[in-house]
Amino acid sequence: MSTPQPEISNAPVVVVGGGIAGLAATRELLRNGLDVVLYEASGSVGGMADTHHDPDGFTYDTGAHFITNRLATATGVLDQCRDVARYDETVWLGGRSRDYPTGLLTMPRYLGSALRERTRRHAPTPVSAADWFRHEYGAALADQIAAPLVEAWSGAPASELSPAVADKIPGSIAGTIGLTLAARLTRRAVAIGYCREAPQSANVWHVYPERGVATVCERLAADVADSVRLRSRVECINVSDGRAVGVRVAGRDVPAAAVVSTAPINVLPRIVEGTDVLEPYRRFRFRPMVFVNLQLRGRDLLPCTVTWTPEPQHPFFRLTETTRSMPWLAPAGRTLITADIGAEVGDEHWAMDDAELGERCIDALAEIVPRARRDYLGCHVTRITNAYPVFHLEYEADRQRLAHSVGVDRLLSIGRNGEFAHILMEDVYWRTLRRARHLAATLERRLVSAA
Amino acid sequence: MESTRCCICGTRDAEPVGVGEDFEYRTSPDSFLTVRCERCGVVYLDPRPVRAELTTIYPDHYHAFTFTEDRFGFVYRVRRRLEARRLLAAAGSLPPDAKILDVGCGDGFHLELLREFGTPGWQLEGVDLDPRAAEAAAARGVLVHRGSIEELDLEADGYDFAILVQTIEHVGDPAAVLGAIRRVLRPGGRLLVVTDNTGSLDFTVAKRRHWGGYHFPRHWYLFDADSLRRLATHTGFIVDELDTMVSPVNWVYSLRNALDDWAAPRPIVDWFSLESPIPLAAFTAFDWLHQRAGRAALLRAVLRRPDEPSS
Numbered sequence: 001m002s003t004p005q006p007e008i009s010n011a012p013v014v015v016v017g018g019g020i021a022g023l024a025a026t027r028e029l030l031r032n033g034l035d036v037v038l039y040e041a042s043g044s045v046g047g048m049a050d051t052h053h054d055p056d057g058f059t060y061d062t063g064a065h066f067i068t069n070r071l072a073t074a075t076g077v078l079d080q081c082r083d084v085a086r087y088d089e090t091v092w093l094g095g096r097s098r099d100y101p102t103g104l105l106t107m108p109r110y111l112g113s114a115l116r117e118r119t120r121r122h123a124p125t126p127v128s129a130a131d132w133f134r135h136e137y138g139a140a141l142a143d144q145i146a147a148p149l150v151e152a153w154s155g156a157p158a159s160e161l162s163p164a165v166a167d168k169i170p171g172s173i174a175g176t177i178g179l180t181l182a183a184r185l186t187r188r189a190v191a192i193g194y195c196r197e198a199p200q201s202a203n204v205w206h207v208y209p210e211r212g213v214a215t216v217c218e219r220l221a222a223d224v225a226d227s228v229r230l231r232s233r234v235e236c237i238n239v240s241d242g243r244a245v246g247v248r249v250a251g252r253d254v255p256a257a258a259v260v261s262t263a264p265i266n267v268l269p270r271i272v273e274g275t276d277v278l279e280p281y282r283r284f285r286f287r288p289m290v291f292v293n294l295q296l297r298g299r300d301l302l303p304c305t306v307t308w309t310p311e312p313q314h315p316f317f318r319l320t321e322t323t324r325s326m327p328w329l330a331p332a333g334r335t336l337i338t339a340d341i342g343a344e345v346g347d348e349h350w351a352m353d354d355a356e357l358g359e360r361c362i363d364a365l366a367e368i369v370p371r372a373r374r375d376y377l378g379c380h381v382t383r384i385t386n387a388y389p390v391f392h393l394e395y396e397a398d399r400q401r402l403a404h405s406v407g408v409d410r411l412l413s414i415g416r417n418g419e420f421a422h423i424l425m426e427d428v429y430w431r432t433l434r435r436a437r438h439l440a441a442t443l444e445r446r447l448v449s450a451a
Numbered sequence: 452m453e454s455t456r457c458c459i460c461g462t463r464d465a466e467p468v469g470v471g472e473d474f475e476y477r478t479s480p481d482s483f484l485t486v487r488c489e490r491c492g493v494v495y496l497d498p499r500p501v502r503a504e505l506t507t508i509y510p511d512h513y514h515a516f517t518f519t520e521d522r523f524g525f526v527y528r529v530r531r532r533l534e535a536r537r538l539l540a541a542a543g544s545l546p547p548d549a550k551i552l553d554v555g556c557g558d559g560f561h562l563e564l565l566r567e568f569g570t571p572g573w574q575l576e577g578v579d580l581d582p583r584a585a586e587a588a589a590a591r592g593v594l595v596h597r598g599s600i601e602e603l604d605l606e607a608d609g610y611d612f613a614i615l616v617q618t619i620e621h622v623g624d625p626a627a628v629l630g631a632i633r634r635v636l637r638p639g640g641r642l643l644v645v646t647d648n649t650g651s652l653d654f655t656v657a658k659r660r661h662w663g664g665y666h667f668p669r670h671w672y673l674f675d676a677d678s679l680r681r682l683a684t685h686t687g688f689i690v691d692e693l694d695t696m697v698s699p700v701n702w703v704y705s706l707r708n709a710l711d712d713w714a715a716p717r718p719i720v721d722w723f724s725l726e727s728p729i730p731l732a733a734f735t736a737f738d739w740l741h742q743r744a745g746r747a748a749l750l751r752a753v754l755r756r757p758d759e760p761s762s
Contacts, residue, residue, distance in 0.1 A: 028463070199659075
């Protein structure tokens with residue numbers, strides 16, 4: 001073991017980025033008795049968990065977020081949340097809505113191919129997402145529904161994606177039926193199959209902040225206010241002898257006991273100096289998304305909160321009528337439907353004028369909501385460059401390695417973008433806590449051995 | 452609210468267990484989280500109210516201040532007999548002038564039992580943080596020290612027997628409390644601990660939200676047999692006895708909390724209370740079945756301070 005350097009062991013842990021992961025890590029490290037400084041490049045915290053309110057009374061969150069009563073309690077915002085009474089999903093296919101998966105399996109072609117697949121004796125281990133879907137659902141359902149959806153949100157053919165893209169949350173059929181029943185009985189949207197870091201139960205249900213998702217980060221930021229430095233871009237993370245030792249902020253070198261980064265994993269190699277072990281992450285890709293928030297007259301226009309649209313005639317692959325689950329996010333008698341469009345930066349949809357995007361979505365929406373054109377009021381468009389990690393097979397081995405460690409001592413890469421993981425907010429939170437505690441224990445051991 | 456850590460290992464390496472509210476007294480609009488220490492198995496509230504909030508979370512009509520014969524009738528009389536038997540069994544053979552300390556004495560219920568059913572020469576003293584409890588106990592004619600056992604300067608090696616009945620789950624630092632009791636016990640002196648059991652079936656069934664033993668937000672640290680043994684050893688006690696004890700209370704409260712949470716009709720919710728002999732009797736019988744498997748609702752430990760003089 002190398003001799004610890006006293007001036008470094010007195011240095012704070014530096015957290016890079018003030019989204020939910022950075023803020024939760026900061027709070028947990030502080031609670032473990034460490035000195036922490038969080039640098040956020042922009043003028044406000046929140047990162048991707050951001051909210052925009054318009055003068056007409058609509059609230060738009062950057063993408064849809066799932067928050068449970070458990071996460072809201074752990075972060076301290078439950079008193080600012082309301083219960084979500086219902087949450088459901090459907091697939092729009094052949095001109096009508098079909099429950100997933102029971103409704104689909106009543107269609108003979110899907111049932112037939114699913115049964116054929118399930119009764120195969122020796123199924124080979126799936127090497128791509130396309131294989132995995134065929135094995136799991138049968139060729140018909142896989143090729144007509146699952147593959148188009150995953151391709152829309154990944155921007156690559158399912159045959160070139162890792163089977164991990166379809167990683168299911170474990171759960172038994174009986175358990176799922178029980179939770180569905182509990183949701184009916186309690187009139188709460190029990191969270192089913194969305195979190196792997198903490199157990200699901202009839203008593204964990206969806207809630208949502210009255211003022212939008214930004215509430216969560218605002219609360220965390222208030223708890224760690226003394227440690228947050230806004231408008232402070234971390235220009236570089238210094239690595240020496242395979243260990244993170246500091247950062248450069250606004251031209252000034254700041255020593256660090258450890259660095260916790262929430263930067264997208266493909267950005268990290270560009271800001272880390274002193275090692276090239278992060279180079280493989282440079283080619284990791286995120287799928288950009290265009291979210292078109294359509295304002296309409298009326299309520300409950302779609303059959304479910306989320307409607308998947310795998311057929312090629314739709315520019316979007318998913319529609320979310322937010323007000324079915326969170327009625328307070330739009331004024332009375334108005335609704336909000338968010339159309340998710342997979343894009344690449346600079347492509348047709350990315351570059352399209354907002355009003356034209358709205359028109360294109362309304363045209364396509366008319367198949368599902370015939371009155372959409374008549375009731376259309378306008379739209380608010382959000383473009384996100386890092387919406388989803390793309391699990392491309394070309395870097396699958398590096399991705400699996402990253403899941404264990406970023407490869408530099410005392411450098412953590414956390415959060416949805418930092419871990420390059422398909423995880424929702426609650427998983428980000430519990431995972432971050434666990435990693436922060438592990439880091440705290442490591443630093444404590446080092447201090448003890450130094451003393 | 453303040454963040455907390457495991458009272459044995461001092462880390463925060465814990466996993467979420469349950470989320471709930473103050474279903475019984477509604478003293479707070481907040482929701483609370485319990486976590487379980489991955490190392491020690493202790494279940495604890497994190498974060499928890501700060502000390503300044505104690506008068507809010509223990510309202511004037513809190514049952515420990517108002518458990519009277521007038522109000523609870525038959526249940527009161529049954530409980531008195533049962534508890535007296537249990538106390539005397541744990542006390543073992545004490546000298547006729549034994550000094551006995553009840554830590555977290557509430558309204559003095561247990562001290563009064565010892566006076567009524569025990570030896571007349573026993574000197575009975577209590578400790579309680581809450582002035583309302585201390586007043587109620589003083590009204591029963593026992594000597595009450597107001598404050599926390601860690602901060603009070605009670606005579607070292609001075610007591611023959613101490614009891615900590617349904618108190619350890621309420622305190623901010625159980626290890627410090629046991630340490631302080633160990634200091635005031637004479638060498639060889641015994642301590643009876645009774646607390647809610649997280650190794651029970653009612654915990655397994657209701658731990659995600661409605662478990663009666665949570666008493667959100669008043670119960671801060673909760674144990675099963677293993678974690679209580681670990682705490683006892685950690686604080687320098689020898690474990691003489693450790694078993695479980697039948698109680699219908701957590702079953703009744705778990706059910707009541709669930710019904711209340713799901714907005715069941717009020718009369719049904721209210722029927723599940725400590726004033727209703729039928730559910731109490733039914734769950735006593737039910738819990739008795741689990742006692743055979745060591746999974747009854749309460750934990751009972753008799754700890755002993757080792758014989759060597761205190762350092």
